[in-house]
Amino acid sequence: MAFQFRVVESAAVYPARCRCGSVKAPLVDTLINDALGRLYVCSRCVAQMAALLGWTSPEDMSVREVAFQQLGATVARLGRELAEAKAAQLTVVDVEELLRRAREGEGVAA
Numbered sequence: 001m002a003f004q005f006r007v008v009e010s011a012a013v014y015p016a017r018c019r020c021g022s023v024k025a026p027l028v029d030t031l032i033n034d035a036l037g038r039l040y041v042c043s044r045c046v047a048q049m050a051a052l053l054g055w056t057s058p059e060d061m062s063v064r065e066v067a068f069q070q071l072g073a074t075v076a077r078l079g080r081e082l083a084e085a086k087a088a089q090l091t092v093v094d095v096e097e098l099l100r101r102a103r104e105g106e107g108v109a110a
């Protein structure tokens with residue numbers, strides 16, 4: 001069974017800080033009391049713990065989201081370029097057809 005933690009803006013119970021010494025809000029109040037007092041965990045320590053477990057930090061998620069958006073833009077650009085290339089290819093076919101018709105016209109005239 002997991003502990004029920006809560007987020008607090010200030011630590012009210014001794015030692016009123018994370019075990020790393022930080023009092024920076026928000027803090028997780030574990031509601032656990034041991035020989036050193038109430039166990040609070042600051043967001044930096046939570047981030048370190050989460051990273052050890054392979055979880056992604058909000059900063060990493062932001063970087064990944066930007067990269068994902070850039071990849072999406074690249075895919076969209078490549079799609080447009082492919083469509084333009086296909087259109088250009090059709091234009092070449094059209095030009096060849098026009099040239100063929102023009103040659104036929106010259107042949108008829110000659």
Ligand SMILES: [Zn+2]
Binds near residue numbers: 019021042043044045
């Ligand atoms: Zn801490």
